[in-house]
Amino acid sequence: MVDDILTARQLMQSIYDDAENGITGRHGVKYSDPKWLDEKHLKLQITSDININGWLHSTTTEIYQLSDDWDNNIFTDSPWILD
Numbered sequence: 001m002v003d004d005i006l007t008a009r010q011l012m013q014s015i016y017d018d019a020e021n022g023i024t025g026r027h028g029v030k031y032s033d034p035k036w037l038d039e040k041h042l043k044l045q046i047t048s049d050i051n052i053n054g055w056l057h058s059t060t061t062e063i064y065q066l067s068d069d070w071d072n073n074i075f076t077d078s079p080w081i082l083d
Contacts, residue, residue, distance in 0.1 A: 012042075
């Protein structure tokens, strides 16, 4: 469980580091091209590539953001989306 903003920032940095190093996740997704989209490093964009059986390929751009909206999460009563 993530219970403070410092831990959330560390997780964002971990995502950045994995993408910068071209890490491949457990489901075969390769992460690359990390870009901070703001000066405070609260918004991060990465590219995700997956190649299935050599004939199906998908590339997506994912954006992760930390904001002051944690207390207004519309999907759950929990203040943290990662709970």
